[in-house]
Amino acid sequence: MKIAVCVKVVPDPSEITFDPQTKTVSRRNARNILNAADLNALEWALHLKAHTGATVWTFSMGPPFAAQNLADTIAMGADDAFLVSDRALAESDTLPTSLALAKAIEKAGGADLVFCGDETSDSATGQVPASIAEHLNYAQVTFARDLVLEPEKHAVRVTRELEGGQSLVESDLPCVISILSGSNRPRYTLFATRQGARASFKPKVWGIADLGLPREVVGAAGSPTRVSAVTAAPSAHRESLRIKGPAREAARKLAEALEARGAFEGVH
């Protein structure tokens, strides 16, 4: 059984800043990390590997430095890693991005399961997993909280989490599954193990020519959408009534302030 896990290298969300003058997002001080939900996806794959002996390969589309983060996936237990990297891919929206990842998975021989995180912390569209599934012509199940392989049936049972409910879905393989962020605890790897992997492991690197993708279908040219304008989010600033002091007094003043604003209407 082969499991492909798609991971994205993103700037650490807590370290990104926005300059309203230049209207640019600065990731200069942000470390490059693996998107949190993708770690949940990788953890699921490694869990299945432990139980079924599956092979786990990770795939990422990004600049050359993403090779380091892919080495981290090897340190965690992945068997091999592939980096799709090409200047021509810059400014790709989710259509060419999902296409490039799908082509890489195909080139690597395809997979029985493709796991992705449910969404990324930077662009947060949540569309890539479903798009990859369509490019590959695989089945898809998204927002998985739990999954159980049914090898005799060549199928997988997935519990999808919906708003206010759940859907239990049975899917034939091959299948793309997007994994709910926070659905498990990604394993910890020792710093020494990660450093070792970073020093010794080099992922396979493929450009668009290796994947048989012409320039017109990637980058800005291949993207139906583009960002036409970027602004700082509007200020949510409000004038505050400030309350300090001993707890009991503060609590009383808080209650008064809320009551003055009609906050307790309809309560008891």
Next chain:
Amino acid sequence: MPRVPPESRSDWRGVLVVAEHRGKALMPITRELLAKGHDLAERLSTTLNCAVLAADPAPLVKEAIAYGADRVFCAASPRFEHYNTEPYVDLLAPLILKERPEALLLGGTRNGRDLAGRLAVRLTSGIGADSTDIRVNTETRNLEMVKPAFGGLILAAIVCENHRPQIATARPNVFSPLPPDWKRIAQVTRVEVPEAKGRPRTRVVRETYEPEGRARIEDAKVVVCVGRGIGSPERVETAAELARCLTAQLASTRPVADLGWVPHNQMIGQTGAFVRPSVYIGFGVSGQVAHTIGLAGTRTIAAVNKDPKAPIFAMADIAVEGDVSEILPAFLEEVKRRSKGAAQGALPERPPQA
């Protein structure tokens, strides 16, 4: 559709909303999208259409019309009893290529996103995902789909200029539904459902929902929210008791949900729920943008935090600087004292809310 050159773009007219439902009634998100769709259709001088795929579409069709659809495409089949990707895509893609809507609105819900990602590739078009606003340029008929990015630090405007349909998804509670008009009349078109070629690759075994009475966090009028500063699951329990006393919903930030102290479906923020309560009281919430982006519609924001520089104070109407571990129990007592007083007629009549 591959690139649609400007001269052919006039072939693409109309706004299409794909309905989400659980059997008898439309999901609130669909009513909200119909309202936005109605607004866009008016500006573009075109029609608002709704696609209803269900085992028994009739009640849903009626509701879609009441909430603003000028035309409903309905497809009846047992295979549409529950949402399932491929039956939906296999019916909608040919319908869209035939009817050529210039804009397609889907929910930024789990099922909506499941559908959008696949449909966009099937149709070779683009998506402005999780839009918090959708504007339109009536000259070019291009949508401007605005969404927060980088944890809510920036607003990006997405356009899909040369491909059709332009696909936009929006999250629950971003748009408000129109009041229903049950006397509205609209065109209903039955869509033929082709014979299934074997069983679908994915099959819904069963769907389970939370009990009807259980309130959605999106509908909460009063929210008690806990952030990392709450400190412990025991204190979360105190906050839960406070919520009960205030007839409020308990919510949390992302870190607290990830710790497992509050269920994920009570999380407010960019990757959780957007709420529009009258009152939000945050305990130990620092105010990261990825969380506060979900609060923008709140009437009165109160926050308790021991850090005077906590970002939440910049957007709070009431800013309480102090130790949550002391103030929360004190506030709970205060609330209990007041409601007991009210029950005994000790408090004066409150004026009606303005």
